[in-house]
Amino acid sequence: MSTDETDRPGRIDVPEQLSYSQEHAWIDDSVDPAVIGITEYAADQLGELVYVDLPEVGDTVQAGDEVVELESSKAVQPLVSPVAGVVRAVNTEVSDDPALVNNDPYGEGWLIKIALDDNEPDMLTSEEYTRIIQS
Template sequence: MSLPTTLSYTEEHEWLEDRGDVVRVGVTPYAAESLGDIVYVQLPDVGDTVKAGESCGELESTKSVSDLYAPATGEVVAVNEAVADEPGLVNAEPFGAGWLLELRVEQPGTVLTAQQYAELTGTS
C-alpha cells in the first residue's frame, strides 16, 4: 500500500491527518501488518489529555500486545468506536475506517514525511 503524502507519520508507526483544529490518528499499514490480526483495541477516553511519545492505548493482536503512542500532546476529542466493536478495521482499512482517535493538539510531536517514513521502514 502506498503512503499518502498528505499525511504525517511517526517513528512509532502512527499517521496523522491535519483536519483543521484537530488531527486524526491511526496506525500505518506497516504497523498493522507487523502486528498481525488485531483482535482488541483500547483507546483513551474523550476528554483525556495525552502527551506526545507516551502510551495512550493498546492494540492487541493474535501475536502480541503493542502500545499506541500519542503522536502529539493534546486533548482527545473523538475516538473511533467502530474499531472497538470491530478491531479488524485497523488491518483492513488503516487509512480509512480503521482510524483510532482525534486530538486537539496543544504541542506537536516529531513527525516524518511519507518519504522519510518509507525510508525508515524500508518500504516504498
C-alpha cells in the same frame, strides 16, 4: 483484477498527505481535531487485531504517551501518541470490529482525534517514513 503497483504483494501504502512517527503512527493535522491511527506497515506487522483499547474522550495526552492498546494474536502493542493535546473523539467502531484497522488503517480504521496543543509535532514525511520501513 488490476496489476498496478498498489496491488503487488508486499507494497505498503504511505499516503503523502499524512505525517508519520518512528513508532508507526500517522497523523492528519490538516483537520481539527487531528486524526491519528497506525500505519499499514504497523497493522501488517501486528497481524489480525483482536482487541483495541481506546482512551476516554477528554483525556489529556503528551507526545510519547501510550494512548491506545492494540492486541493481536501475535502481540500487544501500544500506540504512542506523536502529539500532545486533548482527546476529542475515539473510533468506537474499531473496538467493535478491530479488523477495520487491518483492512483500512488510513480510513475507517482511524483510532483517535486530538485537539493539538500549540507545540509543533516532530513528524516524518511520507518519504522519510518509507525509508525507515524499507531499511
